[in-house]
Amino acid sequence: xxxxxxxxxxxxxxxxxxxxxxxxxxxxxxxxxxxxxxxxxxxxxxxxxxxxxxxxxxxxxxxxxxxxxxxxxxxxxxxxxxxxxxxxxxxxxxxxxxxxxx
Amino acid sequence: xxxxxxxxxxxxxxxxxxxxxxxxxxxxxxxxxxxxxxxxxxxxxxxxxxxxxxxxxxxxxxxxxxxxxxxxxxxxxxxxxxxxxxxxxxxxxxxxxxxxxxxxxxxxxxxxxxxxxxxxxxxxxxxxxxxxxxxxxxxxxxxxxxxxxxxxxxxxxxxxxxxxxxxxxxxxxxxxxxxxxxxxxxxxxxxxxxxxxxxxxxxxxxxxxxxxxxxxxxxxxxxxxxxxxxxxxxxxxxxxxxxxxxxxxxxxxxxxxxxxxxxxxxxxxxxxxxxxxxxxxxxxxxxxxxxxxxxxxxxxxxxxxxxxxxxxxxxxxxxxxxxxxxxxxxxxxxxxxxxxxxxxxxxxxxxxxxxxxxxxxxxxxxxxxxxxxxxxxxxxxxxxxxxxxxxxxxxxxxxxxxxxxxxxxxxxxxxxxxxxxxxxxxxxxxxxxxxxxxxxxxxxxxxxxxxxxxxxxxxxxxxxxxxxxxxxxxxxxxxxxxxxxxxxxxxxxxxxxxxxxxxxxxxxxxxxxxxxxxxxxxxxxxxxxxxxxxxxxxxxxxxxxxxxxxxxxxxxxxxxxxxxxxxxxxxxxxxxxxxxxxxxxxxxxxxxxxxxxxxxxxxxxxxxxxxxxxxxxxxxxxxxxxxxxxxxxxxxxxxxxxxxxxxxxxxxxxxxxxxxxxxxxxxxxxxxxxxxxxxxxxxxxxxxxxxxxxxxxxxxxxxxxxxxxxxxxxxxxxx
Numbered sequence: 001x002x003x004x005x006x007x008x009x010x011x012x013x014x015x016x017x018x019x020x021x022x023x024x025x026x027x028x029x030x031x032x033x034x035x036x037x038x039x040x041x042x043x044x045x046x047x048x049x050x051x052x053x054x055x056x057x058x059x060x061x062x063x064x065x066x067x068x069x070x071x072x073x074x075x076x077x078x079x080x081x082x083x084x085x086x087x088x089x090x091x092x093x094x095x096x097x098x099x100x101x102x
Numbered sequence: 103x104x105x106x107x108x109x110x111x112x113x114x115x116x117x118x119x120x121x122x123x124x125x126x127x128x129x130x131x132x133x134x135x136x137x138x139x140x141x142x143x144x145x146x147x148x149x150x151x152x153x154x155x156x157x158x159x160x161x162x163x164x165x166x167x168x169x170x171x172x173x174x175x176x177x178x179x180x181x182x183x184x185x186x187x188x189x190x191x192x193x194x195x196x197x198x199x200x201x202x203x204x205x206x207x208x209x210x211x212x213x214x215x216x217x218x219x220x221x222x223x224x225x226x227x228x229x230x231x232x233x234x235x236x237x238x239x240x241x242x243x244x245x246x247x248x249x250x251x252x253x254x255x256x257x258x259x260x261x262x263x264x265x266x267x268x269x270x271x272x273x274x275x276x277x278x279x280x281x282x283x284x285x286x287x288x289x290x291x292x293x294x295x296x297x298x299x300x301x302x303x304x305x306x307x308x309x310x311x312x313x314x315x316x317x318x319x320x321x322x323x324x325x326x327x328x329x330x331x332x333x334x335x336x337x338x339x340x341x342x343x344x345x346x347x348x349x350x351x352x353x354x355x356x357x358x359x360x361x362x363x364x365x366x367x368x369x370x371x372x373x374x375x376x377x378x379x380x381x382x383x384x385x386x387x388x389x390x391x392x393x394x395x396x397x398x399x400x401x402x403x404x405x406x407x408x409x410x411x412x413x414x415x416x417x418x419x420x421x422x423x424x425x426x427x428x429x430x431x432x433x434x435x436x437x438x439x440x441x442x443x444x445x446x447x448x449x450x451x452x453x454x455x456x457x458x459x460x461x462x463x464x465x466x467x468x469x470x471x472x473x474x475x476x477x478x479x480x481x482x483x484x485x486x487x488x489x490x491x492x493x494x495x496x497x498x499x500x501x502x503x504x505x506x507x508x509x510x511x512x513x514x515x516x517x518x519x520x521x522x523x524x525x526x527x528x529x530x531x532x533x534x535x536x537x538x539x540x541x542x543x544x545x546x547x548x549x550x551x552x553x554x555x556x557x558x559x560x561x562x563x564x565x566x567x568x569x570x571x572x573x574x575x576x577x578x579x580x581x582x583x584x585x586x587x588x589x590x591x592x593x594x595x596x597x598x599x600x601x602x603x604x605x606x607x608x609x610x611x612x613x614x615x616x617x618x619x620x621x622x623x624x625x626x627x628x629x630x631x632x633x634x635x636x637x638x639x640x641x642x643x644x645x646x647x648x649x650x651x652x653x654x655x656x657x658x659x660x661x662x663x664x665x666x667x668x669x670x671x672x673x674x675x676x677x678x679x680x681x682x683x684x685x686x687x688x689x690x691x692x693x694x695x696x697x698x699x700x701x702x703x704x705x706x707x708x709x710x711x712x713x714x715x716x717x718x719x720x721x722x723x724x725x726x727x728x729x730x731x732x733x734x735x736x737x738x739x740x741x742x743x744x745x746x747x748x749x750x751x752x753x754x755x756x757x758x759x760x761x762x763x764x765x766x767x768x769x770x771x772x773x774x775x776x777x778x779x780x781x782x783x784x785x786x787x788x789x790x791x792x793x794x795x796x797x798x799x800x801x802x803x804x805x806x807x808x809x810x811x812x813x814x815x816x817x818x819x820x821x
Binding site for chain 2: 019022023031094095097099100101
């Protein structure tokens with residue numbers, strides 16, 4: 001059986017990949033995709049811990065599913081916001097969307 | 103309520119209303135103002151005389167006088183009642199008071215130069231030179247209020263309402279004596295109208311306080327202030343008579359009597375509080391007539407006549423009550439004392455002022471010896487002839503002032519030594535003044551003054567009050583003497599100044615009242631002729647006045663037997679005085695610049711009399727100056743400046759110091775740190791605002807850095 005550390009390493013790598021995307025990309029859609037990747041890394045962790053920790057308890061799995069659902073909802077809301085911004089300002093570049101400063 | 107009672111209620115109302123009407127609405131229109139005043143007092147006169155005639159026609163009027171009252175001030179289980187009553191005494195007052203007031207107000211129209219254009223040099227508060235009085239309407243407003251107050255006092259059925267009228271009159275006398283408040287004299291010793299007003303007010307106030315104490319004392323003892331309830335109740339009178347008062351040896355009734363009599367001493371200018379009355383001559387002459395004849399001074403005597411049952415409580419056949427003894431003494435002394443001063447006065451009004459004091463002394467003395475009827479009788483006749491004399495003197499002064507206006511001389515229009523020979527120039531004034539003067543002197547048989555004065559003397563004689571009799575007889579002699587002196591100096595001979603030569607008769611509004619009053623000064627006395635007087639007593643209906651007025655008393659007052667001795671003595675005194683005056687002044691009238699022959703006869707005594715026994719100076723030295731010293735040094739400098747101001751300043755200083763400390767703390771302890779805190783927050787805000795870029799990725803980067811830093815702290819430090 002693959003040891004737990006492999007999952008964790010994989011999840012950490014995935015998370016770092018996502019984080020980099022969030023911080024480095026200019027396109028808001030890409031940022032959103034980075035966020036999704038980070039979420040997925042977390043879910044990998046969650047499922048791995050459930051499997052190696054206490055597989056008899058169904059709560060771990062259920063929790064992972066809920067996170068999927070939340071991530072999907074969040075993606076939907078995020079995309080809607082981006083579309084709305086695009087309609088207003090004809091851009092999806094994050095650095096140009098800086099209305100909320102002092 | 104029948105018509106008589108209703109009218110009694112209404113009598114004082116028109117003049118009081120007229121006062122407000124003039125002050126509030128009509129004061130711009132002179133004609134309307136005096137019409138309102140005249141109409142109002144005329145209405146009162148109509149009401150009064152209606153009441154008088156209805157009273158005279160009512161059978162058993164004395165037992166059932168017109169009276170009505172309302173509960174005015176409920177006090178616990180009883181109520182203080184206010185009301186009016188018209189008993190025989192009130193009816194007598196109602197006969198002459200409104201008439202005199204009416205005539206005085208009519209006279210004032212002419213006296214205030216109505217109809218003449220206003221002199222541009224006249225300012226409000228100065229006596230008019232020749233034009234119309236600048237404060238014309240106000241004068242009539244005050245006169246109306248005065249008349250209204252007098253009528254309130256007359257119809258009052260209790261001592262409190264009487265006191266209201268009494269005090270309003272005190273106010274009015276102050277206002278009217280000081281009416282020409284802007285007047286100043288070159289001679290600083292001469293009293294100004296301002297000072298005279300204040301003097302009158304303060305002097306009478308002193309007496310009024312004593313009277314008020316008496317009233318309160320009476321109410322606390324009797325439980326009521328209604329005249330009839332007190333006098334006609336055996337129980338209350340016995341209680342008052344047999345309860346010892348706060349002062350040992352004196353019954354309550356007598357102490358109350360003395361206190362109330364003190365009010366009269368002030369109001370009716372009896373010694374030693376007479377000093378205000380001569381100075382009250384500074385007011386306009388109608389005011390003098392108002393004060394000296396119709397209203398104020400009569401009010402004082404009226405009040406003690408009204409209170410006579412209380413004042414005489416305990417008096418038996420053997421002698422009067424202690425109160426009466428005091429009254430007899432003060433009255434008789436004042437009568438003689440004032441008469442002697444009048445002899446040496448040169449001011450035409452001041453002679454009359456002192457004669458008023460003297461005549462009021464007569465009435466007070468009459469009450470003091472129990473001559474109730476005579477006192478009331480003299481009160482009435484005196485009101486007529488003294489109003490006549492005062493208005494006559496006003497007419498004289500007016501005439502001389504006219505002369506002064508014509509000749510531009512600088513002289514005192516009231517000084518009799520500047521007059522003379524006015525009889526030809528002012529015939530109506532002369533004849534009426536002569537009638538008034540003879541009435542005052544008690545010219546036998548044809549003047550009212552004779553009958554009333556004679557009745558007082560007869561009473562003193564019949565009851566054996568010898569010293570009162572002698573003193574009053576002496577005063578009667580002096581009265582006749584100075585009256586003759588006044589008439590001779592004023593009217594007879596040749597004018598002693600250009601102005602007197604240019605004087606002329608006054609207008610009809612001034613002379614008409616003189617004629618009316620002269621009629622009453624002659625004939626009013628016939629109602630009170632003793633019933634046993636030969637021929638006349640029978641002819642005039644056996645002294646109807648006495649029969650009428652004794653009804654006001656709870657107990658029957660025994661009349662006196664007719665006796666020729668006092669009548670003859672009084673004739674001798676009156677004619678003797680007039681004769682002496684004629685010998686000295688009338689036979690060879692004074693020429694211009696000639697000194698008063700009396701000065702040579704009396705020498706230093708004359709100086710003392712002319713100086714009014716220097717009582718004013720004595721009061722000034724003994725009372726006024728110490729009072730001023732106390733006010734200036736003790737009250738002002740020590741107590742006010744030193745004690746009260748000092749304490750206040752210390753307290754205020756301490757408060758200032760505490761406040762300064764609080765201010766310092768506020769500034770440096772609260773304000774400064776707060777400001778600095780705000781400044782710091784603002785400065786940090788400025789420095790931090792650069793990181794607020796609005797770009798979401800910058801924020802995420804910061805968040806990441808913070809997470810890493812916090813995690814680092816957790817891992818490396820807090821582990």
